[in-house]
Amino acid sequence: MGERALIYRGPAACEGCAEAVAALLRSCPRRFDVSYAGPADLELTATSLRSAALYAQPGGGNSVRKAYRQMRRSAPAIRDYVWSGGRYLGICMGAYLAGTWRGFGFLPDDTDQFITSPGADVTIKADTIVRVDWRGRRRHMFFQDGTVFPIGSHTPDVTVLARYASNGAAAAVVAPFGQGRIGVCGPHPEAPSEWYEAHDLTNPDGIRADLGHDLIETLMS
Numbered sequence: 001m002g003e004r005a006l007i008y009r010g011p012a013a014c015e016g017c018a019e020a021v022a023a024l025l026r027s028c029p030r031r032f033d034v035s036y037a038g039p040a041d042l043e044l045t046a047t048s049l050r051s052a053a054l055y056a057q058p059g060g061g062n063s064v065r066k067a068y069r070q071m072r073r074s075a076p077a078i079r080d081y082v083w084s085g086g087r088y089l090g091i092c093m094g095a096y097l098a099g100t101w102r103g104f105g106f107l108p109d110d111t112d113q114f115i116t117s118p119g120a121d122v123t124i125k126a127d128t129i130v131r132v133d134w135r136g137r138r139r140h141m142f143f144q145d146g147t148v149f150p151i152g153s154h155t156p157d158v159t160v161l162a163r164y165a166s167n168g169a170a171a172a173v174v175a176p177f178g179q180g181r182i183g184v185c186g187p188h189p190e191a192p193s194e195w196y197e198a199h200d201l202t203n204p205d206g207i208r209a210d211l212g213h214d215l216i217e218t219l220m221s
Contacts, residue, residue: 002031003053003220010038012070012093016194017058021091024190025056028213030220044074049081054220057094059188062125062145067093068102079104083178087219095147095184106182107175109150114186117148119167127199130187131165134172134211138165140203141211142195146186149173159218161185162211172211174218183219 005025009018018036025032032054037044049055055078060067068075082088088106090098097103099111114130115123122130122143130143139162149170151158162172162185172185188195189212196203 002033004051005032005034005054005056006037006042006044006048006052007034007056008038008044008058008071008094009036009041010070012067013038013058013060014093017060017091018056020188020190020192020195021056021058021089023192024209024212025054025216027209028216030216044077046077046080049077049086052081052086054087054089054216055081056089057091057097058190059091059144060093064093064096064099064102068097071097075104079106082106082180082182085179087180088177088182088184089216089219090182090184091190092144092146092186092188095149095186098182098184106177106184107149111147111149111184114143114146114148114164114169114171117164117167117169120164120169121166127195127201129201129203130171132162132171132187133165134162135214139211140205141187141189142191142201142203143187146171146188147184148186149184161215161218162187172215174215181219183215185215189215
């Protein structure tokens with residue numbers, strides 16, 4: 001049995017998002033043993049987090065304010081967990097929640113929308129495909145109003161795994177927080193084939209899990 005991962009499943013996440021992250025974690029070389037936390041699952045507390053090697057916050061709705069309101073009671077436990085050495089995986093809304101405004105405060109700067117950033121080649125909230133340069137190689141990812149990360153010189157020891165191809169803004173990063181680490185990604189590396197089919201989208205690279213695996217392995221190393 002692999003390391004234990006705890007995934008949030010509840011009103012701050014979209015339907016099917018927690019399960020997609022679970023499939024990604026189970027498929028990676030570490031073969032995580034996955035449990036869910038939320039209103040209908042394990043209670044999300046310092047005790048439940050303490051037993052996990054990784055905590056994942058999946059994608060959610062369109063309002064960071066609403067998502068944080070639904071996570072606010074658990075926020076101190078999540079923050080303390082990472083500060084004390086835990087690992088946080090945040091995708092799309094989970095990445096927005098890593099910011100300082102209505103978020104867990106893992107990053108010194110706030111997160112922001114890619115679609116409103118200068119030079120963005122996606123400017124609508126509809127589900128689509130976005131071009132990124134992942135470790136310098138052009139790739140395509142499922143995308144729905146995902147995040148950018150303003151990484152400045154005052155943010156040391158940050159690994160930028162991916163940048164949006166159209167404007168170079170950071171799309172996926174791994175950064176330290178206290179004794180722990182966070183791994184956050186604006187696009188969806190966990191997107192299954194059903195998501196593409198539902199929106200009549202085709203990924204030119206095929207539907208592959210390698211980018212998600214790279215994000216997780218970098219986060220856990």
